[in-house]
Amino acid sequence: MTVWTANEDQLALFDTIADEYIAEHPEVKSITFDPLPFEDYTTTLTTQIAGGKAPDLAWILENAAPDFVSSGALADIEETLEGTEGYEFDDLNDAATALWVKDDKLIAYPFSTSPFVVFANDDLLAEAGLPSSAEIKASGWDWEAVAEAGATVNAKTGKAGFVIRDFDYTTWDNLASVWMGWGAKPWSEDGATCEFDSTEMADAFEFLHTAAFEQKSMPGPGTTADFFAGEAAFTVTQISRASLLAEGGYTWNLLPLPEGPEGEYSMVGQAGIGVMKQGKNAEVAAQFLAFFSNPENSERLAQWFPPARDSQLNSDTLAAANPVLSAEQIEDVVVPGIATGVTRPSHTDSAEIGQTVRAALDAIWTADADIPAVLADVCTAIDPLLEK
Amino acid sequence: MQSGRASALPDGTPKRRRLTLQQRDAVTGYLFIAPQVLGILAFVIVPLALVVYFSFHEWNVLAGTFTFVGAENFERFLTDKNIAPVMQSTAVFSISLVIANITLALLLAVLLNRTMRGVTFFRTLFFSPVVVSLVAWTIVWGFLFQDNGGINGMLQVIGIEGPNWLREGPTAMASVVIVQVFKNVGLNMVLFLAALQGVPQELQEAARVDGANPRTVFRYITIPMISPTILLTFIITIVGSLQVFAQIAVLTQGGPGISTTVLIYYLFQQAFLFGQFGYGSVLSLVLFIIVLILTIVQWQLRKKWVFYEN
Numbered sequence: 001m002t003v004w005t006a007n008e009d010q011l012a013l014f015d016t017i018a019d020e021y022i023a024e025h026p027e028v029k030s031i032t033f034d035p036l037p038f039e040d041y042t043t044t045l046t047t048q049i050a051g052g053k054a055p056d057l058a059w060i061l062e063n064a065a066p067d068f069v070s071s072g073a074l075a076d077i078e079e080t081l082e083g084t085e086g087y088e089f090d091d092l093n094d095a096a097t098a099l100w101v102k103d104d105k106l107i108a109y110p111f112s113t114s115p116f117v118v119f120a121n122d123d124l125l126a127e128a129g130l131p132s133s134a135e136i137k138a139s140g141w142d143w144e145a146v147a148e149a150g151a152t153v154n155a156k157t158g159k160a161g162f163v164i165r166d167f168d169y170t171t172w173d174n175l176a177s178v179w180m181g182w183g184a185k186p187w188s189e190d191g192a193t194c195e196f197d198s199t200e201m202a203d204a205f206e207f208l209h210t211a212a213f214e215q216k217s218m219p220g221p222g223t224t225a226d227f228f229a230g231e232a233a234f235t236v237t238q239i240s241r242a243s244l245l246a247e248g249g250y251t252w253n254l255l256p257l258p259e260g261p262e263g264e265y266s267m268v269g270q271a272g273i274g275v276m277k278q279g280k281n282a283e284v285a286a287q288f289l290a291f292f293s294n295p296e297n298s299e300r301l302a303q304w305f306p307p308a309r310d311s312q313l314n315s316d317t318l319a320a321a322n323p324v325l326s327a328e329q330i331e332d333v334v335v336p337g338i339a340t341g342v343t344r345p346s347h348t349d350s351a352e353i354g355q356t357v358r359a360a361l362d363a364i365w366t367a368d369a370d371i372p373a374v375l376a377d378v379c380t381a382i383d384p385l386l387e388k
Numbered sequence: 389m390q391s392g393r394a395s396a397l398p399d400g401t402p403k404r405r406r407l408t409l410q411q412r413d414a415v416t417g418y419l420f421i422a423p424q425v426l427g428i429l430a431f432v433i434v435p436l437a438l439v440v441y442f443s444f445h446e447w448n449v450l451a452g453t454f455t456f457v458g459a460e461n462f463e464r465f466l467t468d469k470n471i472a473p474v475m476q477s478t479a480v481f482s483i484s485l486v487i488a489n490i491t492l493a494l495l496l497a498v499l500l501n502r503t504m505r506g507v508t509f510f511r512t513l514f515f516s517p518v519v520v521s522l523v524a525w526t527i528v529w530g531f532l533f534q535d536n537g538g539i540n541g542m543l544q545v546i547g548i549e550g551p552n553w554l555r556e557g558p559t560a561m562a563s564v565v566i567v568q569v570f571k572n573v574g575l576n577m578v579l580f581l582a583a584l585q586g587v588p589q590e591l592q593e594a595a596r597v598d599g600a601n602p603r604t605v606f607r608y609i610t611i612p613m614i615s616p617t618i619l620l621t622f623i624i625t626i627v628g629s630l631q632v633f634a635q636i637a638v639l640t641q642g643g644p645g646i647s648t649t650v651l652i653y654y655l656f657q658q659a660f661l662f663g664q665f666g667y668g669s670v671l672s673l674v675l676f677i678i679v680l681i682l683t684i685v686q687w688q689l690r691k692k693w694v695f696y697e698n
Contacts, residue, residue, distance in 0.1 A: 043660050050449045050665065071450035169555070170641060221555045222535035278452055352662040355642075362644035365555065 001057035001273075001285075002045055006035040007243075010304055017300070021291045028284060042351070049073075054278035056285035060108060062270040063173060065099045066191075066348045069107060074274040075282045077289060078106040084290040088309070091295070096308035099343055100272045108272035109293045112305035114238040115337025116177045116267045118146070118258065122251040124233045125149065128156035133234075133253040142259040143181055143207060146234055150217030153233040160225035161217035165237035169221040169365055170358055176344045177236045177267050179204035181260015186345045186357070192386055194379035196357075202372050203261070205364060213367045221365045238269045239334055240304060242324050254329040256337065268341030271305075306338055313338055349385055356381050436676070443669035450663070461670045470646060470654065477561070478650040482629040484565045489625050490618070493573050497580030498606075511581070515574035522571065526638040529567045530554070533639070557647035560640050564648055567635050572628065576621045583617035584610070612695040619686065619694050626682055630675060651675050 005011065011033055018031035034055065036044045042064045048054060060068050068074055082089045092110070100108040120133030130136070130149055139145070150161015167174040176186075184200035187193060195201065211218040219225045219232075227235030228244040236257065245252055257266060273293070275285045291297065298307045303321035307313070315331045322330065347353055360378040364371060407415070446457045465471065500511050517525060532538040533553040540550030551559045587610055595605045611618075633652050636642060642649035642657070649657075652675060659668025 046449050046663055047660060067450060071448065073450035220535060222552045224534065349662070355657060355661065359643060359645050
């Protein structure tokens with residue numbers, strides 16, 4: 001099975017679960033987990049498949065989900081999961097499984113449903129003479145407040161205000177965690193029409209552009225700042241990044257995504273596990289997946305990978321699994337984030353569309369950019385790809 | 389009754405036919421070149437044939453389908469609006485890189501081809517990037533080129549507002565060229581040093597006795613004598629410039645826009661990122677033809693300017 005984590009603790013737990021399965025099924029000789037680098041994960045996986053070395057099971061990133069789901073690369077697992085004693089198939093959350101369904105059949109298991117949240121560095125806010133993040137939230141938690149506080153932090157300390165983690169002016173789909181607050185979408189629900197040129201999207205990019213070039217509340221292009229190294233006051237990222245918080249480093253807080261002009265919203269990042277049809281042991285792989293994702297193992301894995309089971313989406317399960325987070329943080333931020341979160345935009349031919357948008361959007365990241373014109377150019381560039 | 393030579397020993401066992409000396413020499417020769425021939429067959433000829441085969445097909449890796457599409461991928465190449473800017477970027481990158489690399493390497497070789505204190509240290513200094521990990525080297529340069537990085541920091545000290553190197557078209561291309569030049573200039577420098585040390589002293593002395601100044605000696609004695617090495621460095625630097633991939637992938641990912649997307653990076657995107665192996669194969673054939681033509685042209689031009697003592 002290919003995975004993108006190289007975390008030793010996570011791999012150790014995978015191995016433990018695999019060993020337990022082998023003990024019950026002596027006909028299975030071995031189960032190995034092959035970590036692939038996250039940045040090139042999908043490319044490496046497809047290259048393996050092209051070379052005739054398809055894994056039996058594979059983690060799949062949400063942006064690649066439409067390609068894997070629609071192409072027929074994945075085997076139908078619904079029958080195997082439903083037919084496994086004690087699996088409790090109906091416990092799987094509808095919102096979490098939506099991305100992984102084809103012809104009303106589940107063809108990949110939503111292994112991790114991780115909400116996007118805001119981490120705040122209260123020490124840095126105090127250094128800039130600002131109230132704590134909890135106090136800022138109490139007086140109105142919206143993007144304007146974040147940008148304002150971020151600008152003050154940058155002016156007073158030289159550190160960054162807010163950072164959209166992993167965006168780096170290239171991975172533009174991470175900006176969905178911002179533009180959703182403006183009610184913007186990159187394309188229509190059916191994926192056929194570009195909506196980058198909408199007023200909502202222009203307003204969202206206007207906000208980001210002002211933050212980067214005028215307010216200086218967000219690091220500009222070509223400048224990096226790592227929140228977890230204490231270089232920024234706020235960061236927007238997935239809850240699973242909590243593992244990067246250094247013990248005794250600084251006082252931090254966890255908050256939901258700020259409100260946008262459209263009000264409250266939440267977003268989740270997802271990973272699925274699919275059984276590759278081109279793998280050599282598809283049937284056995286589906287049976288192992290049923291064991292790997294059963295209620296007991298799902299609960300064990302919840303310390304890193306928020307589960308897709310309704311019965312486990314509660315503060316008791318998640319608090320037991322996440323000692324770094326308080327019960328209050330889990331109740332207020334994590335649970336509602338998973339329950340109501342929308343996945344990032346995805347589309348078939350995601351790599352080509354992603355690259356085309358990236359190239360066209362580069363023009364927006366200059367001080368004197370004509371934002372509506374650039375967004376119109378983005379649509380011109382991707383329209384032929386959306387129509388495919 | 390049969391006539392003719394006996395082809396069997398007295399006990400009836402057939403006589404083994406012995407190879408002639410010439411045949412044995414031939415077998416030995418073939419055995420010597422066998423590893424090289426097998427290598428070229430396995431890693432050049434077969435892949436090349438496969439690429440030609442793939443270029444007439446569309447391969448959907450995920451669906452596991454492999455469909456014959458005729459000349460569709462070649463037609464796409466002719467109508468692809470990205471090809472013109474990609475070819476332009478490739479030409480700008482290669483020409484800049486070759487001129488900068490060869491000039492700097494020759495200059496350094498001339499400066500370090502003398503006996504003085506510290507010359508070994510400087511030779512080692514300029515050669516060391518060649519053996520450094522390419523990705524590590526590029527990542528470090530990436531930090532230096534950041535808007536708030538080391539290079540702009542140094543420029544600020546002398547009162548200059550540096551550009552956002554990797555985010556603006558012209559400076560992004562210049563950055564990739566600079567990173568590549570400093571990475572590999574040491575290799576050409578060493579080749580030139582070896583060539584310079586092979587130039588007969590008596591020729592240079594004779595020219596000086598005849599009244600030639602150092603510039604004239606360099607132009608009419610040194611350059612012709614090292615011209616075979618200049619040809620070699622030109623060929624390997626031009627071919628190398630068309631294969632620069634990791635630096636672009638790490639520093640700019642082909643951006644901003646597609647201003648640093650050279651042919652090999654575009655090929656990688658199409659084949660491995662977008663999964664369009666058929667079109668990627670066409671692009672790799674184009675790259676192969678470009679390299680072949682450039683090498684043949686240089687090989688033919690050598691007759692005009694390369695000086696061989698024999």
